[in-house]
Amino acid sequence: MIMQQKNNISVFDTPVELTVAAAALIVTLAQEAIKARGRFVISLSGGNTPKQLYQLLSRPPFSKQMDWEKTFVFWGDERYVPPADEQNNAHMARVALLDHVPIPPENIYPIPVEPEPAAAARAYEDTIRSFFRTASPVFDLMLLGIGENAHTASLFPHTQVLAEREHLVKEVYIEELQMFRITMTVSLINCAHTILFLVTGKAKAEALKKILTAPFQPNIYPAQLIKAEQGRLYWYVDSDAAALL
Numbered sequence: 196m197i198m199q200q201k202n203n204i205s206v207f208d209t210p211v212e213l214t215v216a217a218a219a220l221i222v223t224l225a226q227e228a229i230k231a232r233g234r235f236v237i238s239l240s241g242g243n244t245p246k247q248l249y250q251l252l253s254r255p256p257f258s259k260q261m262d263w264e265k266t267f268v269f270w271g272d273e274r275y276v277p278p279a280d281e282q283n284n285a286h287m288a289r290v291a292l293l294d295h296v297p298i299p300p301e302n303i304y305p306i307p308v309e310p311e312p313a314a315a316a317r318a319y320e321d322t323i324r325s326f327f328r329t330a331s332p333v334f335d336l337m338l339l340g341i342g343e344n345a346h347t348a349s350l351f352p353h354t355q356v357l358a359e360r361e362h363l364v365k366e367v368y369i370e371e372l373q374m375f376r377i378t379m380t381v382s383l384i385n386c387a388h389t390i391l392f393l394v395t396g397k398a399k400a401e402a403l404k405k406i407l408t409a410p411f412q413p414n415i416y417p418a419q420l421i422k423a424e425q426g427r428l429y430w431y432v433d434s435d436a437a438a439l440l
């Protein structure tokens with residue numbers, strides 16, 4: 196049950212209710228996109244939060260409501276680890292969803308994790324540009340999460356990539372994680388038709404409050420950079436994550 200809906204923020208009692216609502220929204224957006232443009236192009240987020248959502252989408256009723264032939268899957272960011280690594284976002288989505296639905300393999304565009312980070316980022320940008328055949332690719336749906344440090348995708352605090360406006364995809368070295376990430380940039384994310392943040396758990400309450408209510412300080416709270424410049428932005432949060440709002 197939605198506890199409250201203010202502006203574009205929907206607060207759900209539990210993560211399960213949030214996940215069901217998110218799956219229903221995705222099916223609706225997919226049907227609208229396919230009706231309007233003949234295809235549904237989604238960028239998936241990584242980490243743990245969306246896992247339950249992907250599992251829900253992988254089985255009836257939701258899996259039967261999706262036209263997988265006309266669904267195309269990209270990722271908003273990737274950890275620079277081998278494709279079969281448990282940390283790899285594409286691996287998680289394949290295990291939770293993509294290996295269980297009749298989506299053509301050629302419709303799935305994982306972020307490359309070779310030969311080295313900068314080349315992988317350039318390759319993914321080329322893939323996106325040639326897929327959309329336009330200078331400003333518009334994803335139908337951009338799924339995002341936030342970290343406890345208010346990052347989103349792999350747009351981490353105090354990183355150069357926050358200011359990147361020319362490239363659509365960039366490599367970034369995350370000191371605190373001692374790892375490279377490949378991430379879509381703000382320019383690309385903000386072009387999406389619909390942006391959906393999924394946030395659950397007490398651990399995210401402080402970050403969510405800062406992102407939504409603190410003065411604009413994107414270097415500290417990178418998720419504040421995300422705006423639906425030509426579409427809609429929704430926050431689906433559970434009551435634990437919304438506890439400080």
Ligand code: 6PG
Nearest residue numbers: 241242243244340341342347348
């Ligand atoms: C990633 C994600 C990242 C994620 C947040 C939240 O690669 O980790 O894309 O932006 O959405 O870190 O992660 P959790 O859902 O695991 O808390």
